Amino acid sequence: MLGNFTFCNPTRLYFGEGSLKRLNEELPKYGETVQLVYGGGSIRKNGIYDQVIKLLRDNGKRIVEDGGVMPNPTVEKVYEGSRIARENNVALILAVGGGSCCDYAKAVSVSAWCQEDPWQKYYLNFQDVDADTKIIPVGCVLTMVGTGSEMNGGAVITNHEQKLKIGHVFGDNVFPKFSILDPTFTYTLPKYQMVSGIYDIFNHICEQYFSGEDDNTSDYISEGLMRSVIHSSRIAIQNPRDYEARSNLMWTATWALNTLVAQGKTTDWMVHMIGQAVGAYTDATHGMTLAAVSMAYYRHICPYGLEKFARFAKNVWNVQTNGKTTEQIAAEGLDCMESWMKELGLVMNITDLGATKDMIPGIADSTIMLTDGYKALTKDEVVEILRESL
Amino acid sequence: MLGNFTFCNPTRLYFGEGSLKRLNEELPKYGETVQLVYGGGSIRKNGIYDQVIKLLRDNGKRIVEDGGVMPNPTVEKVYEGSRIARENNVALILAVGGGSCCDYAKAVSVSAWCQEDPWQKYYLNFQDVDADTKIIPVGCVLTMVGTGSEMNGGAVITNHEQKLKIGHVFGDNVFPKFSILDPTFTYTLPKYQMVSGIYDIFNHICEQYFSGEDDNTSDYISEGLMRSVIHSSRIAIQNPRDYEARSNLMWTATWALNTLVAQGKTTDWMVHMIGQAVGAYTDATHGMTLAAVSMAYYRHICPYGLEKFARFAKNVWNVQTNGKTTEQIAAEGLDCMESWMKELGLVMNITDLGATKDMIPGIADSTIMLTDGYKALTKDEVVEILRESL
Numbered sequence: 001m002l003g004n005f006t007f008c009n010p011t012r013l014y015f016g017e018g019s020l021k022r023l024n025e026e027l028p029k030y031g032e033t034v035q036l037v038y039g040g041g042s043i044r045k046n047g048i049y050d051q052v053i054k055l056l057r058d059n060g061k062r063i064v065e066d067g068g069v070m071p072n073p074t075v076e077k078v079y080e081g082s083r084i085a086r087e088n089n090v091a092l093i094l095a096v097g098g099g100s101c102c103d104y105a106k107a108v109s110v111s112a113w114c115q116e117d118p119w120q121k122y123y124l125n126f127q128d129v130d131a132d133t134k135i136i137p138v139g140c141v142l143t144m145v146g147t148g149s150e151m152n153g154g155a156v157i158t159n160h161e162q163k164l165k166i167g168h169v170f171g172d173n174v175f176p177k178f179s180i181l182d183p184t185f186t187y188t189l190p191k192y193q194m195v196s197g198i199y200d201i202f203n204h205i206c207e208q209y210f211s212g213e214d215d216n217t218s219d220y221i222s223e224g225l226m227r228s229v230i231h232s233s234r235i236a237i238q239n240p241r242d243y244e245a246r247s248n249l250m251w252t253a254t255w256a257l258n259t260l261v262a263q264g265k266t267t268d269w270m271v272h273m274i275g276q277a278v279g280a281y282t283d284a285t286h287g288m289t290l291a292a293v294s295m296a297y298y299r300h301i302c303p304y305g306l307e308k309f310a311r312f313a314k315n316v317w318n319v320q321t322n323g324k325t326t327e328q329i330a331a332e333g334l335d336c337m338e339s340w341m342k343e344l345g346l347v348m349n350i351t352d353l354g355a356t357k358d359m360i361p362g363i364a365d366s367t368i369m370l371t372d373g374y375k376a377l378t379k380d381e382v383v384e385i386l387r388e389s390l
Numbered sequence: 391m392l393g394n395f396t397f398c399n400p401t402r403l404y405f406g407e408g409s410l411k412r413l414n415e416e417l418p419k420y421g422e423t424v425q426l427v428y429g430g431g432s433i434r435k436n437g438i439y440d441q442v443i444k445l446l447r448d449n450g451k452r453i454v455e456d457g458g459v460m461p462n463p464t465v466e467k468v469y470e471g472s473r474i475a476r477e478n479n480v481a482l483i484l485a486v487g488g489g490s491c492c493d494y495a496k497a498v499s500v501s502a503w504c505q506e507d508p509w510q511k512y513y514l515n516f517q518d519v520d521a522d523t524k525i526i527p528v529g530c531v532l533t534m535v536g537t538g539s540e541m542n543g544g545a546v547i548t549n550h551e552q553k554l555k556i557g558h559v560f561g562d563n564v565f566p567k568f569s570i571l572d573p574t575f576t577y578t579l580p581k582y583q584m585v586s587g588i589y590d591i592f593n594h595i596c597e598q599y600f601s602g603e604d605d606n607t608s609d610y611i612s613e614g615l616m617r618s619v620i621h622s623s624r625i626a627i628q629n630p631r632d633y634e635a636r637s638n639l640m641w642t643a644t645w646a647l648n649t650l651v652a653q654g655k656t657t658d659w660m661v662h663m664i665g666q667a668v669g670a671y672t673d674a675t676h677g678m679t680l681a682a683v684s685m686a687y688y689r690h691i692c693p694y695g696l697e698k699f700a701r702f703a704k705n706v707w708n709v710q711t712n713g714k715t716t717e718q719i720a721a722e723g724l725d726c727m728e729s730w731m732k733e734l735g736l737v738m739n740i741t742d743l744g745a746t747k748d749m750i751p752g753i754a755d756s757t758i759m760l761t762d763g764y765k766a767l768t769k770d771e772v773v774e775i776l777r778e779s780l
Binding site: 183 | 393397398399400401403407408412573605606610612614617618621622637641654
């Protein structure tokens, strides 16, 4: 049954090749000083940096640089970005990059004028952003696909000292005001990053799909999104410059995590919790940490959500059902998923990500335990899943 | 290929049983005078009227009544409502009803302070709402499901004198500011209205699905939505008080026509054009006019979009494909659709809606001709489809 909910997603999306110039419509809405957030400098090589700088200058903006956002943005970087924002009285934070840059921009947005320690408030105490919190508006120019951060109100931040990587959803008012999605901006991404992002999309849908006994419209939409990801991913790994495939992946990523397919239902998110703990120990690419623990996790919980896994097999993977038990159908669906993941070239174990057997107790210990999946795991089960993922 | 587009859908939705009380969060945002729009008075019988009045009074509102909105709102009614809005300097138009009430409220919203004749400007000349147009904000409390009007910027208005029924999409700023969707509010609707709404949902998706040669994420989402409608409709006709089925139908209706599944692709809308012309002649219920012409239309255009109709058969109706030609698969999908429509008890011909053979030239003549379907029809073909629909 669809539970009660409020849906509001006000982010304005400009989609398609050449849409960067739509900054000309958005920039005049904000004050003079723009904090330009980006990562390791790939946007300098592919020319996007120069295009953005020109558009900012054309619109009379004062640019405050804030580059060097790492793949898993750290709390120290958030403190630094918040100081930059405060000291410059920034009117708009413009993130140019992937989910890490967008997440980081949102974290700075709510932290810059926060009276308390933002890590404590938002990430350890999971507090919402108050209505009277002073927030700096965020805009995004997406160059990597996967996290959905361009149209939601969440951000994942890593605290290496505490060995914690935590995602928090701030609320409606922290959604980017606008996001620019040009599929051609993702062409130059290395294949490793591309497939990592593709699995991130797929897993976002899985996390929301594999929970609840109910028969919910969201699950039908999720099945459509998963079929689209599978289809387009197979084209994209053959030809990364296939505009249709890359644009479908970009669009699917947005809808996989902009709150739509979670409305009115419970959600799981344990693959993310375990994967993020692996990430906190290894600093591995987010999507790969999810891939590396997924098969062990889903095979572990499959008996507890058998009907849904059988539905997944039929509706997503076209598994023929004649003469098979529900168990067989469900298992065949997971086999199809595993084959597809290998076809993409995903990392299928945590050993290849740098995790070792002796890290397992620590990783399990820093795994945040959620209980809305088909099976509320014990810490022993997390250890077991991690061992099977070695 | 996904064409370029801008997506922005800022309507805030409150979904679920008991969500009417969320008016307490919305009403304080607007000025004193509320124009209360409703239809023929069913909301007085089922108690919704009293609940709304109490909430308006509790929030200190002055209520200006504007009831009697007909199933196909007329241009004369829009002129009258606009006068009421102007004379009372209305701050919020609150529509309580189905798509007709929501559409009417939006038409009044843009017409009240319009310096030109709104019928001429918006419906004959298809002009957009200018950025500087004075608009009265609209909120909706939905009591009938189908049109999707609760989360889009369009409105269908009928001009009986000119025998025209025209839908126009005004733009982002005319989207309802909020909509309240309580599935239990739809329980008391007569079955005829319920199934009419269900087919309206399904046909909205068809209109957007059956166009373009491309392989678009939107089409995958559409397939998921169609499967959800088919599934839940079969439960709802057996038990109209099945909360899960009615809530899924309500939610699907919103997403079928809130611009999502049309993004980046061409769309057809000829069933609506022909159906609306039938409606202008017969004043029949909107969804039934669509149902009555659909099978003739889709069988007519099937050869021109054969691959898509075969995909529809496989992905929506689970048609087995072994040993069959594409033509056979496509035809079987349409047969499945026809069987389901009959199962719902839809009106399958225009004769039962009051149309006669001699009306056909007039109906064809007032059919607005669009050209983005699989076949750009001639007027002769419209006549042929109408004859087959008799």
